[in-house]
Structure formats: C-alpha cells, structure tokens
Amino acid sequence: MSIGISRGRRPVGAGLAVALAPLRAVKGLVLTLCCLVVVVPLLAVVSTSLADPRQVNEAGGFVLWPRHPSLAAYRAVFAGGVVTHAILVSVAITLVGTVLSLASTALLAYGLSRPGSLGSRPILMVLLFSVLFSPGIIPMYLVVKQLGLLNSYWSLILPVLINGFNVIVMREFFLGLPQELLDAARIDGAGELSILFRVVLPLSKAILAVVGLFYAVAYWNSFFSALLYLADTVKWPLQLVLRTYVVNNAAIGVDASALAGAPAPPQQSLQMAILVISLVPILLLYPLLQRHFAKGILLGAVKG
Incomplete structure (x- = not known):
C-alpha cells in the first residue's frame, strides 16, 4: 500500500x-x-x-534587408578622403592615448597599493573626489587653453590621461596579489620597478586588458573634447566627422570617378556606412578581450 x-x-x-x-x-x-x-x-x-x-x-530611409547588396556607399565614403583621414586620426589618438593612460594608471595604482608609499592617502582621496565630482566644461577649457593645448591632438589625451575609477580598480587588484611573492622578489634584490614589470604586470593581464578596453573605447568614442578644442576641421577624428554628417545631416561629397559610372548612393546610405565604419573596430575588439572582461572586473572590484 x-x-x-x-x-x-x-x-x-x-x-x-x-x-x-x-x-x-x-x-x-x-x-x-x-x-x-x-x-x-x-x-x-x-x-x-x-x-x-x-x-x-x-x-523611404531605412532598409531591413538589402535585395542587392552593394559596397558603393563604402567606396564613395573612402574615396572622399575625409573619412579616411579621420579614421587615421582616431586610430592614432586611441593607440597613443590608451598606451599612455594604461602605463600611467598602472604606475599610479601600484604606488598606491604599496603600504607606506609617500602621500598615498592624500592622492587616493583626490582620486575618490575626482570620481564623485567631475570638473565643468569652462574650467577644463580654461586649463587646456592656459597649457597651450588648443587645436592640438594632445588636448584629447592629456586632460583625460588618468581615470580615477580605473586607478582604484587596478589598485584593488594589486592589493589582492600574494604579498609573499613580492617579498620573495625583494629578498632576491629586485627593486620596485623590477617587481612591477617582472612580477606584478605579468600576473595582471586580465585587469590590464579590461582597463585598456575602457580607455580605448573612451578615446575612440570621444567627440565632445574634439568639438571644444580642435578648431581645424582637418584634425577632426572620426566621431566628430560622424556627428557632422549624421546628426547635423550635412551633405557628403562623393567623387564620381570612384563610382565607375554607377548612380551615386543616397545620403542615407553614406551616413549609415560611416556609422558602420565607426562601430567595426570596437565590435572586433570586444570578442578578443571578452575572456578577460568578467575576470578582471571581479578580481579588481572595490571590496567593502
């Protein structure tokens, strides 16, 4: 039963x-x-x-699926020369800015993570203050002007060289590294810079990849700083050119010789082609760093 x-x-x-x-x-x-x-x-x-x-x-505008796909819009955009030069400017700013920002952030974060570092507490408080309160547009413009950086590519890099949040995240990651390993390196006679480059950084690939991705995306997508500081349109990066053609709906000049007798693409197709060009580098970069993303954020998170 x-x-x-x-x-x-x-x-x-x-x-x-x-x-x-x-x-x-x-x-x-x-x-x-x-x-x-x-x-x-x-x-x-x-x-x-x-x-x-x-x-x-x-x-009447957007198309969800092209019946006869064609690269005419991309050929016309690259033939104009403006977008090609803007891409080179954006790539150069992103590469140089990311390398300098990553190096500065790693050096500062390592110094703040070492106990007894000179001025570590006040500097950390300044970083926390910068995370909570960002400077206004007018003070930033006046500082850039006083430093003589107007209409210079350095105006897009130096004012945002170090991000306080990224420094704090990397500092917490460095604090989580085994102290015994660093002490063993000191016993072997290694100095602080030697420990940083030979021990700490090789163990910090995940957080370096994540912070580098943050900096690269910020430099690549930045257009407001270029709008404020760059008066010469020849120096404009891709995002500012994209804003001019898409948001302001400015007409895009097309070189007829690049079309080989074909009808000129409509402005809507040209604008969307520039938008796709601006998205491709970041879309290709994310999958390469995806395996480091979650690990770096979790290990470098601020502990309560």
Missing part, C-alpha cells in the same frame, strides 16, 4: 519545475524582446549602408 502511494505522488522538484515554467517563458520573451531592440536597429544600419539607391528610395 505504501508503495502504491509513493508511486502516485509527484516529486517536489517536478512540481516546482512546472510552477516555474511560466516564469521562465516570460523571462525568455523579455530577453528576446531586448535582443530585438538591440539587433533590429543595428541590422537596419548595416542593411541601409549595403542597399542599392532604388531600394533605399522605395523604403
């Missing part, structure tokens, strides 16, 4: 799974909608940049 009763009962786990099934379905629907909200506009941008002029005119 007891055997029959036990067989007739539904397991507790099965009942819980049945009860949670509607909730899982709702979660899946919400996640699907969120993905569509992100994917559909991106697909429309890429498709419009690849669509032929007739399909763009028929759709």
